[in-house]
Amino acid sequence: MGDVFPRGRVSVAGASTFGVGEMPGHSTIEMAGKAVQLALADAAINLAEVDGLFIALPDDLFAGLSLAQYLGLHPRFTDNNRAGGASFMSHLVTACMMLDAGYLDCAVIAYGANQRSSGGKLSTPARPDRWDAPYNPMYPLSFYALAAARHMHQYGTTREELASVAVAARLWANTNLEAFAKGPLSIEDVIASRLISSPIRARDCCLVTDGAAALVLTRTDRAKDGPRPLVPVLGAAAATWYNSVTQADDITITAAAESGPRAMAMAGLTPAQIDTVQLYDAFTINTILFLEDLGFCPKGEGGKFVASGAISPGGSLPVNTNGGGLSCCHPGMYGMFAMVEAVRQMRGNAANQIAGAKTALAHGNGGTLSAQATVIFGNAETV
Amino acid sequence: MSGPSADWDVALAEGRFLLQRPVGGGDTVFPPRAFAPGTGAELEWFEASGHGTVYSATWIQRKPPEPPYNVVLVDLAEGARMMGRVEGVTPETLQIGMAVKARIIAGESPMIVFDPVEQAHG
Known part of the structure; x- marks a missing residue:
């Protein structure tokens, strides 16, 4: 047994973002609360019907309790599982199982962060562990730099190939009203940007923005009667291999190589049947690693794949169609925004809508390439 | 205990x-x-024998005139991997795959650093 998932029996009834980019004067719980209000309005579901709360906030260890208080609810269950930017995909796994089992009737997943307005730096309570800390790595940046350096050494991935990920993200962002970073960006611009922790340069890094997002989940039989196009959850899997990526067997292979195939098996789909991919691009190397590990190209060929234009507008595999963490928004734990963009694609109302898309994969990354979680959404035709 | x-x-x-x-x-x-x-x-x-091989490396930049410093992952000869720093190298001379040997810096908070191992020629 294991990996039994209620394929298609739980759906996204509501989805919303709030304050993407800059939203000064708001606390994190206010940001998250506003996103919940908007997502419930989107679903035409009353606040009082919510009986499950799933949340991670950057600055609140008891975020589930805080959200219950803020919303004025006595939920049957709260969960503030922290797996970094993969937290929300993990929340969705739990929520789907509990909804299908009848333990919950209406679950909300929420996130809010104000790191741009509150300081302008990545806001995280996480630190290197005591074995890594004496060497003073930048957290989390240097851990990704070590993966990128090894990927370049092992497979011949080039500086230009890494840069092409940032360029593709910017091209998508340029036609997304909600995206924070717009304007021309060339391979040369990325390579000329400030070196931070080699080989990672400033334009290889995700943005520092504010932003909140929320999803409302119900059983599909209820969501079918809602005001929005049906977005069933076809599969969802979380994989955790370690905390410090120092402990990886091969630093170029992440737990996405486990979460992706497990989620796709639940959905009954292969990578070739996924129409669009939304993944957590904290750094340009992430996109390459995850496309390889999720099975969209062979291991080691991610650099060539992204440089070919495959992931850009008009390419064969639309990736991060909102502009991603690199150019749309990155409030600190990006996973929610990958899921919201996947939901928009399935509803047919994304800013950069992929014509005819019936399946969307959303992938979250947490820690330092440590925790990976993959969710596959469909549309009404897939159930 | x-x-x-x-x-x-x-x-x-x-x-x-x-x-x-x-x-x-x-x-x-x-x-x-x-x-x-x-x-x-x-x-x-x-x-530990102290012998190891650099598995990956990054140079962290600092505000000039402070020079960059390196953070490496070292595959120890016995099989485990650890984070570390290689001393006496530059961005040009520190290479993935280079042989290194551990050295303990004594003090209030003793720590392990690595030195390049001169490869025998011939």
Whole structure:
């Protein structure tokens, strides 16, 4: 047994973002609360019907309790599982199982962060562990730099190939009203940007923005009667291999190589049947690693794949169609925004809508390439 | 009785770099554990040779005139991997795959650093 998932029996009834980019004067719980209000309005579901709360906030260890208080609810269950930017995909796994089992009737997943307005730096309570800390790595940046350096050494991935990920993200962002970073960006611009922790340069890094997002989940039989196009959850899997990526067997292979195939098996789909991919691009190397590990190209060929234009507008595999963490928004734990963009694609109302898309994969990354979680959404035709 | 991390600290302060392995054989363990990860097997301490190979490396930039410093991952000869720093190298001379040897810097917070190992020619 294991990996039994209620394929298609739980759906996204509501989805919303709030304050993407800059939203000064708001606390994190206010940001998250506003996103919940908007997502419930989107679903035409009353606040009082919510009986499950799933949340991670950057600055609140008891975020589930805080959200219950803020919303004025006595939920049957709260969960503030922290797996970094993969937290929300993990929340969705739990929520789907509990909804299908009848333990919950209406679950909300929420996130809010104000790191741009509150300081302008990545806001995280996480630190290197005591074995890594004496060497003073930048957290989390240097851990990704070590993966990128090894990927370049092992497979011949080039500086230009890494840069092409940032360029593709910017091209998508340029036609997304909600995206924070717009304007021309060339391979040369990325390579000329400030070196931070080699080989990672400033334009290889995700943005520092504010932003909140929320999803409302119900059983599909209820969501079918809602005001929005049906977005069933076809599969969802979380994989955790370690905390410090120092402990990886091969630093170029992440737990996405486990979460992706497990989620796709639940959905009954292969990578070739996924129409669009939304993944957590904290750094340009992430996109390459995850496309390889999720099975969209062979291991080691991610650099060539992204440089070919495959992931850009008009390419064969639309990736991060909102502009991603690199150019749309990155409030600190990006996973929610990958899921919201996947939901928009399935509803047919994304800013950069992929014509005819019936399946969307959303992938979250947490820690330092440590925790990976993959969710596959469909549309009404897939159930 | 202290835990394995504290025992490791005591040995390091005495100038010894310890690793662990399952009694009767198996994969080397680092950082220290109370039992073998994945199997739960009983562990024993042994002294590392200190030899290793650079598995990956990054140079962290600082505001000039402060020079950049490196952070590396080292594959130890006995099989475990650890974070570290290689001393006496530049961005041009520090290479993935280069041989290094551990050295303990004594002091209030002793720590392990690595030096390049001159490769025999011929």
